[in-house]
Amino acid sequence: MSDTTHHPHHQQLIGLHVNGEQYEILTEPRRTLADALRHDLGITGTHVGCEHGICGACTVLLDDAPVRSCLMFAAQAEGARVRTVESLSDGRELSDLQQAFSAHHALQCGFCTPGFLMLAEGFLAERPDATKEEIREVVAANLCRCTGYQTIVEAIDDCAAARRRVAPTALAPAQDD
């Protein structure tokens, strides 16, 4: 099998699958996924705060798992499904998670919100039966300088509870004791 090589400064063709659509972009290998989304695709819902993994504003889903899009290069996302905050709503109505954030006042300036939404979306998909304590620990991944975390935790917990009422799930085994 052959290894592939892309040269610096040379633009390289990268295929990205974002929110259900396939794109091809011409960019340098050092383009992060966050920058590729924002600058090459114009999908600007994903925010960029620190660019070294601390704030979580850039969180997106990669094959359903929450990841920091500033800590990977666009080329590393080839062959994976990327989901950004734009995928949550159908364009007319907000998703249940977004509505819960609104109802609980889980945002003020909103800069951090896309990251928190995608973190919660990925986490709840894997652990629909998450306890409030687990939610509290998970949102520690991201920084919010306005709201305080209480309302964010409540929004996510409320959304999870509502989803459970609609589609009751078997209680998943606890990961931690």
Next chain:
Amino acid sequence: MKPAAFTYHRARDVDGATRLLAELGDEAKLIAGGQSLVAMMNFRLARPRHLIDIGGIDGLDHLRTDAGGALRVGALATHHAVHTAPPDRLGPGHAVIRDAMRWIGHLPIRTRGTVGGSLAHADATAEWCLLATLLDAELTARGPGGRRRIAARDFFHGYYTTALEPHEMLTEITFPRPAPHAALTEFAERQGDFATVSAAVSLDLADDGALRGGRVALGGVDALPVRVPEAEEALGSGAPPGPETFARCAEAAAAAIDPPDDANGSAHYRRTLTRTLVTRACEEAMAR
């Protein structure tokens, strides 16, 4: 764009990766999960001219317990995969490893960061480095010249330096024996940060509950994770497992170390943390 320009290579297999490493020389770096490397590149603390992406190599993310009780973890297994591994692959004998994962960063770091990347990066407080030291892990490396196995005690050389040769790549880490009565705990300024001090203890308990000995390992008190024989002596003295023995063990650990004095904590503070964390790790190990 924050990082310096580089040439991107995608390795299809281990031979391809090590061959590229050998061809490209010092200017090349492997990238696995990127959770340490990309942050360093965004700061331009690292400016590799060539990146060799090993993330797509098949068959290196395995996780299984052998019939003999050894746990084998592929270098590309993520922290999250270990955290959520089914019990038939990672059983109660290695629960300390599963439970340690919650201390590593946060969920979106754990979904990308890999076991091999953590060990190769060799942060003095990284949980994988402490686990490897505590449990006498064996690391498998492949290079252009073939395969070799390195004991954890020979692997870590100091701050961010290891026994890996420039053209070698880690492929697997093996934890040779189950450690059913073991625990890792730590203190960090904020949830998910690298620890200021971390402590891990494995107790050797007889079937009748008698304490036959134990191991104590610390992170954040030296340039590499260390075992503390002085503290282990307290566990092997024939004394019953309980508060007094654990307090003597913790006291011996705090006395034996010569911790750094820096912005993350004074030497005195680290010593105090060591005392508390070793006690806590003993209690948690005992409670298993």
